[in-house]
Amino acid sequence: MxxxxxxxxxxxxxxxxxxxxxxxxxxxxxxxxxxxxxxxxxxxxxxxxxxxxxxxxxxxxxRPGLKKGVFTKQEEETILTLHNMLGNKWSQIAKHLPGRTDNEIKNYWHSYLKKRMVKAKEMESHKEIQYATSSSDTLNSSPPLQKLATQGTHNINFTIEPTNQSSLPKLLFAEWLSVDHVNGGNSSNSFESLPLRNGFDQNPTLHEASMQHYMSEAPFDGGEYHDNSLTQISETEMFNSQLKFGNQMVTNGFIHCIPGNDLSSNFSLNNDAMYS
DNA sequence: AAGCTTCCCAACCGCTCTACG
DNA sequence: GCGTAGAGCGGTTGGGAAGCT
CATH class of the missing domain: 1.10.10.60 (Homeodomain-like)
Incomplete structure (x- = not known):
């Protein structure tokens, strides 16, 4: 505007x-x-x-920080879990998958995961029919979707409110950076304590910004962006780092960040991180 | 090798939401 | 409160690649 x-x-x-x-x-x-x-x-x-x-x-x-290539098993499970909870809220789902876009996730869903879900459903209903014919008390068999969704999600421990709310820890490296940016602070900012907004920050740009953090350490020479730069950093690593920050946040309501590079010096965050 | 079908993914379209005058 | 315009989101489409006959 x-x-x-x-x-x-x-x-x-x-x-x-x-x-x-x-x-x-x-x-x-x-x-x-x-x-x-x-x-x-x-x-x-x-x-x-x-x-x-x-x-x-x-x-x-x-956009820097985008992850290309096949979805990992973990990402797959995350999508299934989140889709089960949120439905076709691709942008919401994408927020929990660093480096993936809503479009990419949506495509992946339509071309692969949807079929997988249908198959699973079919198998389950087939099983239920068999079960029903052989036994009369089949009451507490777990729903197929839920079952599927919870498989392999041991490392995803969060709840999702049906609205915009998500309590997935999202406070990241870039949080301090953007705030610093907003405040116009020129602090080199080695140790900054940031008051949190609403406990968990809902700012969707954080993931983006975090990716930019990673990008800042990835080759970006002469405007030539290397797609595989990110593949050297595992998703788990990124995910864990988020959780780590999240934990810090939970414990004292403030986060202490130790920035690596001064991001803003080599990448213009002004809009992507600030406005989008 | 050629023709056909299927699949995948980038991009478009249309709608809703939000900010602003 | 209303109209307008930009941003964002989800659904859909079109074209190219891959696979099959």
């Missing part, structure tokens, strides 16, 4: 797949200036796309 540069003039917007050149333009522009108002991005960056398209491309493909 508060965007002044509007898409004036009904110029024809390009559609379809993005060329590497377009990607570079968009990436370079956003890294340099932040996205600000999305509708102004294509104009300022000289792209013949609409703002919406730019936004999507950035979020789903260009």
């Amino acid at each position: 508060g965007c002044q540069v509007l898409e004036k003039g009904k110029q024809k917007h390009r559609k379809g797949l993005w060329s590497p050149e377009e990607d570079n333009r968009l990436r370079n522009y956003i890294l340099k200036h932040g996205h600000g108002c999305w509708s102004s991005v294509p104009i300022k960056s000289g792209l013949q796309r609409n703002g919406k398209s730019c936004r999507l491309r950035w979020i789903n493909y260009l």
